[in-house]
Amino acid sequence: MTDTTTSPPETQPDDGKTRSGRPSLPLLPLGIVGAVVVALLLVYTVGGKDSGLVTQSIVTGLLLGGVYALVSVGLTLIFGVLGIVNFAQGAMLTLAMYLVYQMVDAGGIPVYVATLLAIPVMFLFGVLVQAALLNKLTMADNEEGPLLVTLGLSLLIVNVLLMIFGGRPKRVPSSVEGSFEVLDAIVSWERLIAFAGALLVAGALTLILRGTSFGLSIRAVSANTQGASLVGIDVRRIYAMTFGIGSACVAVAGGLMVPFLSLTPTVGEQFTILAFVIVVLGGLGSVKGAVVGGLVIGLVQTVGALYLPGTGSLILVFAVFVLVLFFRPQGIFGVKQ
Amino acid sequence: MTALTTERAPSVSSDDPRLKDRSTARTYLALVVLLAVAAVLPFVLDEQTETVAVRTLIFAIMAVGWNLMSGYGGMFSFGHAAFFGIGAYTDAYLLVEHGISPWIAMVVGASISAAAGTLIAFLCLRYRLAGAYFALATFAFAQVFLLVVQNLDFLRRTEGFNVPLLTENSWWMLQFEQGSHFYYWIPLAILGAGLLGTVAYVNSRSGQYVQAVRDDEVAAASLGINVMRVRLVAVAISCAFTSLAGAFYTQYYFFVGPEQAFGSAVSVNAIVPAVIGGIGTVFGPVVGAMVVGPLSEWIATVLREPPPFLEFLQGVTGLDVAVYAALLILIVLFMPKGIYGTLRDRFRS
Amino acid sequence: MSLLQVEDLTKSFAGLTAVDSVDVTVADREFLGIIGPNGAGKTTLFSLLAGQLPPTRGRVVFDGRDITGWSPAKVADAGLVRTFQLMRPFESMSVLDNVAIAAHHRHRSRKAARRHALEVIDRVQLDRYVHSPSGSLPTAGLKRLELARALALEPRLLLLDEVLAGLVPAERAPIIELLREIHADGVTVMFVEHIMAAVMALSERLLVMAEGRELALGDPQQVIADPRVIEAYLGEDYA
Numbered sequence: 001m002t003d004t005t006t007s008p009p010e011t012q013p014d015d016g017k018t019r020s021g022r023p024s025l026p027l028l029p030l031g032i033v034g035a036v037v038v039a040l041l042l043v044y045t046v047g048g049k050d051s052g053l054v055t056q057s058i059v060t061g062l063l064l065g066g067v068y069a070l071v072s073v074g075l076t077l078i079f080g081v082l083g084i085v086n087f088a089q090g091a092m093l094t095l096a097m098y099l100v101y102q103m104v105d106a107g108g109i110p111v112y113v114a115t116l117l118a119i120p121v122m123f124l125f126g127v128l129v130q131a132a133l134l135n136k137l138t139m140a141d142n143e144e145g146p147l148l149v150t151l152g153l154s155l156l157i158v159n160v161l162l163m164i165f166g167g168r169p170k171r172v173p174s175s176v177e178g179s180f181e182v183l184d185a186i187v188s189w190e191r192l193i194a195f196a197g198a199l200l201v202a203g204a205l206t207l208i209l210r211g212t213s214f215g216l217s218i219r220a221v222s223a224n225t226q227g228a229s230l231v232g233i234d235v236r237r238i239y240a241m242t243f244g245i246g247s248a249c250v251a252v253a254g255g256l257m258v259p260f261l262s263l264t265p266t267v268g269e270q271f272t273i274l275a276f277v278i279v280v281l282g283g284l285g286s287v288k289g290a291v292v293g294g295l296v297i298g299l300v301q302t303v304g305a306l307y308l309p310g311t312g313s314l315i316l317v318f319a320v321f322v323l324v325l326f327f328r329p330q331g332i333f334g335v336k337q
Numbered sequence: 338m339t340a341l342t343t344e345r346a347p348s349v350s351s352d353d354p355r356l357k358d359r360s361t362a363r364t365y366l367a368l369v370v371l372l373a374v375a376a377v378l379p380f381v382l383d384e385q386t387e388t389v390a391v392r393t394l395i396f397a398i399m400a401v402g403w404n405l406m407s408g409y410g411g412m413f414s415f416g417h418a419a420f421f422g423i424g425a426y427t428d429a430y431l432l433v434e435h436g437i438s439p440w441i442a443m444v445v446g447a448s449i450s451a452a453a454g455t456l457i458a459f460l461c462l463r464y465r466l467a468g469a470y471f472a473l474a475t476f477a478f479a480q481v482f483l484l485v486v487q488n489l490d491f492l493r494r495t496e497g498f499n500v501p502l503l504t505e506n507s508w509w510m511l512q513f514e515q516g517s518h519f520y521y522w523i524p525l526a527i528l529g530a531g532l533l534g535t536v537a538y539v540n541s542r543s544g545q546y547v548q549a550v551r552d553d554e555v556a557a558a559s560l561g562i563n564v565m566r567v568r569l570v571a572v573a574i575s576c577a578f579t580s581l582a583g584a585f586y587t588q589y590y591f592f593v594g595p596e597q598a599f600g601s602a603v604s605v606n607a608i609v610p611a612v613i614g615g616i617g618t619v620f621g622p623v624v625g626a627m628v629v630g631p632l633s634e635w636i637a638t639v640l641r642e643p644p645p646f647l648e649f650l651q652g653v654t655g656l657d658v659a660v661y662a663a664l665l666i667l668i669v670l671f672m673p674k675g676i677y678g679t680l681r682d683r684f685r686s
Numbered sequence: 687m688s689l690l691q692v693e694d695l696t697k698s699f700a701g702l703t704a705v706d707s708v709d710v711t712v713a714d715r716e717f718l719g720i721i722g723p724n725g726a727g728k729t730t731l732f733s734l735l736a737g738q739l740p741p742t743r744g745r746v747v748f749d750g751r752d753i754t755g756w757s758p759a760k761v762a763d764a765g766l767v768r769t770f771q772l773m774r775p776f777e778s779m780s781v782l783d784n785v786a787i788a789a790h791h792r793h794r795s796r797k798a799a800r801r802h803a804l805e806v807i808d809r810v811q812l813d814r815y816v817h818s819p820s821g822s823l824p825t826a827g828l829k830r831l832e833l834a835r836a837l838a839l840e841p842r843l844l845l846l847d848e849v850l851a852g853l854v855p856a857e858r859a860p861i862i863e864l865l866r867e868i869h870a871d872g873v874t875v876m877f878v879e880h881i882m883a884a885v886m887a888l889s890e891r892l893l894v895m896a897e898g899r900e901l902a903l904g905d906p907q908q909v910i911a912d913p914r915v916i917e918a919y920l921g922e923d924y925a
Contacts, residue, residue: 085469133666143468144413148612148669151415151605155662162655265655269601273480276473284470312488318481325474329464349804355782355816356800542790542799549776549787556774559736560788561762561839617778 029292029332036296040303049306052184057302059185065298066195067253071271072278072290073202074249080285081222081242082130082138084146088154090272092247095157096122096254097263098165101172104258110175112193115255119248126247129153130240138239154272161265169262176259194256201252202291205245209287218242222285270314277321283334292332296320364536364619371623372529379518387521391589393630394524395582399603400610400622401531402579407608408617409539410571411551412458415472416479417607419457420576422598423450424583426486429498429593432510434491439511443584447577454576455569462565476604483599497594500587511588520589527581528623535619538574547571579607609661613668615675624677628664633657689714689843689874690735690766695744697730697898704730706898707744712843712876717869719889719906720878723918727898728878729771732845735876736768737761749842763791765842769835769849771878773828775820781812784820784831788838803838810834810864826857833864843874850881862887886910894918 043054075089086092096118103114130138133153137145179188209215220228221238229235254268261267278297282289297317304313324331349356379387399421407413427446431437461474486492506513513519538544546567549557558564587593597603610629615621636657643651650656672679690712697705705727712718720728733739735746737758746754748766756764776784785803786796793799807813810830815823820831829849836844846865850858862884869875869888879885885892885906892906896918902909909915 083469085473133670136670142673144472145669145673147413147415147469147472148608149666151608152662152665152669155605155658156666159655159659159662163650163653163659167654273477277477308488310488311484315481315484315488318477318484321477322481325464325466326460329466348808349801351797351801353801353804355804356797358800540796542794542796545783545787545790545796548778549784552776552778553774555738555758556770556776556835557787558758559738559762559768559770560835561759561767561791562787563757563759 028328032292032296032332036299040299043303043306047306053306054303055183056185057306058299059182059187060191061299061302062295063187063191063195063298064302065295066198067257067294068271068274068278068298069291069294070198070202070249070253070256072275072282072294073205073287074246074253075275076279076282076285076287076290077205077249078243078246079279081218082134082146082239083143084134084138084150085276086243086246087147087150087272088129088157089246089250089275090268090270091154091157092122092125092268093250093254093271094161094263094265094268095125096251097258097261097267098161098170098265099251100255100258101170101263104172105170111172111255111259112175115252115258118251118255122251123244123248126244127240129247130243131236134243135236135239139236158265158269165265167264169264171262172258174259188260190259194260197256198253199291201249202287205249206287214241274317277317280321280329280331281324283331286331286333289331289333358540361536361540365533368529368532368536368619372525372532375525376522379521384516387516387518389631389634391521391524393626394521394528395586395589396606396610396630397623397626398524398528398531398582398585399579399607400614400626401528401535402575402577402582403607404575404611404616404618404622405535405538405578406454406458406571406575408611408621409544409551410547410568410575412462412568412572413468413472414475414575414604415608416457416475416477416604417576417579418599418601418603419475419479419482420450420454420579421583421586421603421607422479422482422486422595423453423576424580425587425593425598426492426498426583427580428584428587429500430492432500432587433498438509439584439588440509443581446580446584450580451573451577454572458569458572459565462568476601479599479601479604483595486595486599495595497592497597498587500591502591524582524585524589527585531578531581532619532623534574534578539619543567543570609665611675612665613675615678615681618675618678618681621675621677625675628676629661632661632664636660687714688712689716689749690876691745691747692735693745693747695731695734695746696742697727697734697739698742703898705734705741708895708898708900710893710900710903712874715869715872715874717875717877717888717890719885719892720876720895721880721882721885721892722895722901725897726895728895729847730898731895732768732847732876732878735761735845736766762839762841765840766845767836767839767841767843768845769832769847771847771851773825773832775823775828775831777819777821779820780817781807781815781820781823781827781831781834782817785834785838788835791839803834806834806838810837811860825852829853829861833861837868841873843876844868845876845878847878848880850879850884858884 040058043049044051047054071089071093075086078084078086099118099121100111100114103109103117104111109117133149134146137149174190176189176193179186209218217233217238220233221235225235274297278293279290281296282293297320300316300320301313304316308315378390382390399417403414403417424446427449428439428442431442431445432439457475457478461471466474487495503510503512511523539548546557546562547570550562550564550567554564583598610625611622612625613628614623614625639647640651640656668675674682688711692708692710695705695708696703708731722728730739734741737756737760740755745752748764751764753761753764776787782800782803785806786799789799789802789806793802804816807816810833812827812830812834815827823831833849850861858881865875865888877885877888889906891904892909893903894901894909894915901918902912902915
């Protein structure tokens, strides 16, 4: 019993069982970045596609990847701290988008202001979900229960949205029109704002986790729940706050994406699985990994679409996933258990 | 060459009363009675209700299949659509393109499904993907199947297959006139075989082993159990059986497309009845299917002529799934052993 | 004739050598006691022998076969069976089914397995609990269940990890008697235990471990009189 209290809370969420205690070397992440760069150069030189098209895909992919990253940061945070894979992450994203849509459509609020307003609402929603539906199961260390509850929650959100708004696609009028050119690629302001906003929030979150006492509590709980509670941390509260933060992440991501997506109740569905793939790629529980993974998957999807149009590029995404699963199941930034 | 303990005269006689397994005998008996009652139902049901009953049977077959690996084996699959879909598409492809009998297609589909499931599970288990991780990996594989089918010409991409209509009834081609009771009896027979097979399996050495592995993998291995092998056996049986539901689906609805076969909703349809009825029990998946199968029909009936306080729901889509989702959440939170599992425990004590 | 030969067996976790170059030979039908302070590497040694951990270095030869690197299942299959200090019952199953799982190893049919399981249950005096859920057993019952499952495999070499821990003296005596019988039946035993009275009563030879290394090995009376042993192990209490 004694050793649980002395466990240092500095450890990352997913390395509770490391034998070395040393952080993994950054060689692999650098290697991945290198491999991505090399792959992109190959696409340019021997890919047989118009280079302007390739540049456009890379730019679009990176911008999209930024938003993926933010959705995944929420997922990975919830996983790292609560050990829950939130199956409703995509549905919560959709919920946030409709929330923003409703504020813009009915209240006439500009979309980015509506996004800011959606953050506390979704945060509260997340806190409530954790407190009302998940806490009992999380505290009991039940692994399948939360998965089933979040699956149910996902179906519930999507279908309640369907009941209220119907299945017809909705659009949110943009408040920032226009685009500019970089290296022959067209960048729309909306997408650039989404990218910058997403990375800004992800960065801020990292700083909060590293630098504040609240972040320290979160990391303590994720490293050693029992130890954290013994030193006086209210684990239930941290759980609820974490789920709230994970949920607030999708509020930001949703609001930022709404201007360039057509909105249906199922629009978020594919994000659950994409975010899962990203989080596995980056390493479950690693915020850094989610960001890098998001950018990589965004690139794979858009550059892959040059060769496999339509849903075909998703096959490439899953191919990456399967490769990671087989050759490095702990992900890029994960620590081998 | 084993130790001397075996050389003692057995101290327990083979008819020791403590060896009597009454509960298994009772389960078999209850099953036979249940199936007999279910078999005469078509004579009393109207055609509309029989359609609902057939859909309930399809749910039940999937849930029974899912329960074998997820309930008894403890390996939560979120991707059983993959195996349902393999069954459905094997049937459709062999029938439409090659005129092969659905019965043969069922055997082929079950074999492919078992092989695919075993491979996927092997890869997941080799890297010790457990719990939620395993569930999501299977989910991802089912998505891969969906995407691959949508992009393959010989599987007609997103168009799907239509089963050609015959002019007369044919057992060999598993096609009967509309409303024929055989469309009820055939899935009932499949379900019955699955339930009897479940009882036999969970009481066999392999079935006992897999439950031991579910409870404690390390202890099971230290007792000489080849953990991987017994798990893969459970997976293979589960996937093979689930594929039968898919094959029958194609025959019954005369059409199958990628979403009907491999969509994530299909995986959910395998999970939810089992969870609502009771995971890891023989009757749970059937009880759950009897709740879930008629639910959308029942809600549609209510919505057709809603009571005044529900009038706002008229013409709304999505309510049935919303109710079913809420039910799932409530069951997991308040009846983690499911309806049947909870009732059984109450009767025992 | 030796049943088990352990040569230079070593297990390092980064920064820590839990088992350090252990050489020990166990004769057929021997009863070898193993003692050592907490963290001496006794349980890790068992995990290495039973195949739950791969050794960093060294070799394990059991019954003439090199079993180094074998899976736990294969090791158990060969007749080398361990128990766990923290009891690990299959909680969803009755006591009978728990033991039958192990008995299935030599009996394919359910009926034969259950019959053999009942014999073992009678033998370890768990007969009051045959149909009880295993999770409901008291500690003493769980210890007997661990023992029963191991015995149902008909082992040649039994690794017992603190089967007496957590029991009151009155509960210990019948288990000590049972272990004596099992040994008399021809089973070779390696016995990790903190209860010195039991160790001294049962062991034919005694191995003392400290910090992963073999500190002393030999006649129990001589070993515990060894000043190094007294210093390293008994020192705190007896010096």
